[in-house]
Amino acid sequence: MIDDALREELSALIDGALPEERAKELLRRIREDKDLSREYAELERAVLAVRALPRRGAPPDLRARLDASLRPRRGRILRFGALAVAATVLLAVGLALVEKLQGSRNLAACFFGEGAAAEGEFHECMNLAALWKLPVLFLCENNLYAMGTALARSESQTDIQAKAAAYGVRAAAVDGMDVFAVESAVRSAAEHARAGRGPVLLELRTYRLRAHSMFDAQLYRDKAEVEEWRERGPLTTLTTRLKAAGLMTEDDFQRLLREADAEVEVAVGFATAAEWEPVEDLARHVHAEVAS
Numbered sequence: 578m579i580d581d582a583l584r585e586e587l588s589a590l591i592d593g594a595l596p597e598e599r600a601k602e603l604l605r606r607i608r609e610d611k612d613l614s615r616e617y618a619e620l621e622r623a624v625l626a627v628r629a630l631p632r633r634g635a636p637p638d639l640r641a642r643l644d645a646s647l648r649p650r651r652g653r654i655l656r657f658g659a660l661a662v663a664a665t666v667l668l669a670v671g672l673a674l675v676e677k678l679q680g681s682r683n684l685a686a687c688f689f690g691e692g693a694a695a696e697g698e699f700h701e702c703m704n705l706a707a708l709w710k711l712p713v714l715f716l717c718e719n720n721l722y723a724m725g726t727a728l729a730r731s732e733s734q735t736d737i738q739a740k741a742a743a744y745g746v747r748a749a750a751v752d753g754m755d756v757f758a759v760e761s762a763v764r765s766a767a768e769h770a771r772a773g774r775g776p777v778l779l780e781l782r783t784y785r786l787r788a789h790s791m792f793d794a795q796l797y798r799d800k801a802e803v804e805e806w807r808e809r810g811p812l813t814t815l816t817t818r819l820k821a822a823g824l825m826t827e828d829d830f831q832r833l834l835r836e837a838d839a840e841v842e843v844a845v846g847f848a849t850a851a852e853w854e855p856v857e858d859l860a861r862h863v864h865a866e867v868a869s
C-alpha cells in the first residue's frame with residue numbers, strides 16, 4: 578500500500594525533482610511490487626509521459642489528475658487490451674471471479690466488438706458469468722462489421738444481447754450513438770453488478786465509420802451507407818443538442834477538436850520516442866510468475 582513517504586517521492590517524481598537514479602528506482606519499484614503495479618501501472622505511464630514533455634513541466638490539469646491518482650481509491654481501474662478477438666471477455670470473467678472470491682465490491686468491465694459474439698469463448702464466458710453471478714459488465718460495441726464481414730452475413734441471430742440473455746445474463750440493447758443513453762445504461766448496469774446481482778451485457782448499437790485497418794479498402798459496403806450513418810454519429814448528434822440548448826458554440830466545438838488533436842500529438846510523440854519493450858519482458862505477466 579502507498580504510505581506518506583512514498584506519496585511524497587511520487588510527487589517529487591512528477592515534478593521532475595527526483596534525481597534520475599532515484600526516479601528510475603522508484604519506477605522499477607512500482608513495476609515490480611505486485612500491489613503497487615496493479616494500482617499504479619497507469620500512473621507510471623503518465624509520469625513517463627509528463628517527463629517526456631518539454632522542460633516547463635506538467636500542465637496544471639495533468640498535474641491535478643496525477644495528484645488525484647495518488648490518493649487511495651476505493652475501487653481500482655485495471656486496463657487491459659488484447660489483440661485476440663474475445664480475449665477481453667475471458668480476462669474480465671477471470672478478474673470478476675477474483676473480486677467475488679475476495680468479497681470486494683469491485684467489478685470487471687470489458688469492451689469488445691460484435692465479432693467476439695461469434696467466438697466459442699464468448700458463449701462459455703456468458704454461461705459461467707451468469708452461473709456464478711459474477712460482478713462483470715460486458716460492453717459490446719456492435720458496429721455491424723467484423724473486419725470486412727457484415728453481421729448479417731455471418732450470424733443467424735444478429736441480436737447480440739439475445740445471445741447473452743439466453744444464458745441468463747441481464748442484457749439490453751442501447752443506442753450506442755446517444756451519449757446520454759449509454760451513460761445511464763452503464764450506470765445502472767454497474768450498480769446491478771456491484772450489488773452482487775450478477776453480470777450485465779449492454780449491446781451498444783453503433784456503426785464503424787472508418788475502415789477496420791489501414792489495409793481495408795472497404796469494398797464490402799457503399800460509401801452512401803457510411804455517409805448516412807455519419808450524420809447520426811455521436812459527435813454530430815451531441816454537439817447539435819448542446820448547441821440547441823445554448824450550452825456550446827461552434828467556436829467551442831472547434832477549440833475542443835484542436836485541444837484533442839494536440840493531446841493526441843503529445844501521446845504520439847511520447848510513444849514514438851519511447852524505448853521498445855525488451856524482448857525478455859514480452860511473456861511477463863502472461864501467466865503468474867513463480868518465485869524460484
Ligand SMILES: Cc1ncc(C[n+]2csc(CCOP(=O)(O)OP(=O)(O)O)c2C)c(N)n1
Nearest residue numbers: 660661662690691692693720722723724789
Ligand atoms: C481469436 C481471433 N480470431 C480471429 C482474429 C482476426 N480478426 C481480427 S479483427 C476480427 C474481427 C473482429 O470484429 P469486431 O470485434 O466486430 O471488430 P471491428 O471489425 O468492428 O473493429 C477478426 C476476425 C483475431 N484477431 N483473433
Ligand SMILES: [Mg+2]
Nearest residue numbers: 690691722723
Ligand atoms: Mg465490429
